[in-house]
Amino acid sequence: MNKFALPRKIVHWFSAMLFVAVIFVGFNMEDAGSQALTAHLALGLTLLLMTVARLVLGKIYPRPPYPAAIGGFNIRAAKTVQSLMIVLLLLQPLMGLVIYNAPQKAVTETEYKHGGREKIEKQETEYTGEWAETLAEIHAANAWILILLISLHAAGVAKHMIVNRQNLLSRMT
Ligand code: HEM
Ligand code: HEM
Numbered sequence: 001m002n003k004f005a006l007p008r009k010i011v012h013w014f015s016a017m018l019f020v021a022v023i024f025v026g027f028n029m030e031d032a033g034s035q036a037l038t039a040h041l042a043l044g045l046t047l048l049l050m051t052v053a054r055l056v057l058g059k060i061y062p063r064p065p066y067p068a069a070i071g072g073f074n075i076r077a078a079k080t081v082q083s084l085m086i087v088l089l090l091l092q093p094l095m096g097l098v099i100y101n102a103p104q105k106a107v108t109e110t111e112y113k114h115g116g117r118e119k120i121e122k123q124e125t126e127y128t129g130e131w132a133e134t135l136a137e138i139h140a141a142n143a144w145i146l147i148l149l150i151s152l153h154a155a156g157v158a159k160h161m162i163v164n165r166q167n168l169l170s171r172m173t
Contacts, residue, residue, distance in 0.1 A: 001170045002064030008057050011050050012172055015089075018047040019150065023143060041100060048093040051086060064171060070160070078156060085149050088142055095139045102132035 004012070022043040029036035066075055104125045111120040127133050160166045 001067065001167055003171055003173075004064060005057070005061035008054070008061055009172055011053050011057060015047060015050040015054065018043055018050060019089075019146075022047055023147065026143060037100075041096070044093045044096050047089065051089045054086065067166060069164070069166060070168075074156075074160075078153075081149055081153050081156070085146065085153065088146050088149070092139065092142050092146065095135055095142065099132055099136050099139055102135070103128040 003009075022040060025036055025040045025043060029040055105128050107124050107126045109122045109124050111122065112118065113120060127136070157168050160168045
């Protein structure tokens with residue numbers, strides 16, 4: 001089986017690890033505060049760098065030819081999913097940067113417990129503009145779309161390996 005060049009393989013698997021990490025931190029940073037957000041930012045920006053590297057490396061080291069048995073439809077489907085992933089992987093950290101720098105204000109949330117006998121006041125922050133709130137929602141939705149596309153991508157590889165007995169994975173290993 002023809003293989004991707006080593007630099008493309010390294011960037012592919014490093015990006016895959018970064019993706020898992022940035023998603024994990026992203027969904028778990030609600031209570032962890034600013035340190036988790038800094039980790040999320042660093043991982044997200046490294047992933048952005050890797051996605052740009054992917055595009056540059058794609059120009060230097062062309063994609064290896066597919067085995068004839070794969071078929072034109074499958075190749076087009078695989079390439080469409082890959083291109084979509086790249087576009088969304090470029091947009092996601094850029095959106096993240098805008099949200100990260102959006103103005104915020106301190107707010108006090110009041111919570112009543114034990115039938116109103118206990119009053120708890122919590123200091124929180126809120127985005128000043130509604131647009132930032134919307135962009136944060138789009139950032140979260142885009143994360144789910146990426147998870148879906150990547151699952152589709154990995155499922156495609158698995159399907160070819162199990163059903164068609166074509167070891168596509170070895171192109172990237
Ligand atoms: C278990 C997870 C994964 C498996 C088994 C896998 C496997 C593969 C294989 C076999 C190829 C070559 C396919 C071809 O020649 O058309 C490929 C390419 C590709 N994969 Fe994955 N992949 C995984 C995760 C990811 C993740 C998490 C991302 C995005 C962060 C990703 C993005 C890409 C892209 C953009 C390509 C096109 C080639 C390139 O530009 O590197 N993959 N993958
Ligand atoms: C490909 C890279 C990235 C992915 C996959 C990603 C994914 C996520 C996810 C899953 C969440 C949680 C959403 C939720 O709680 O519903 C999140 C939140 C957030 N991300 Fe990212 N992120 C990426 C890059 C970045 C970058 C580079 C930054 C900052 C420079 C950033 C800033 C933020 C911020 C500020 C939030 C909190 C938004 C809020 O207030 O709800 N993200 N991200």
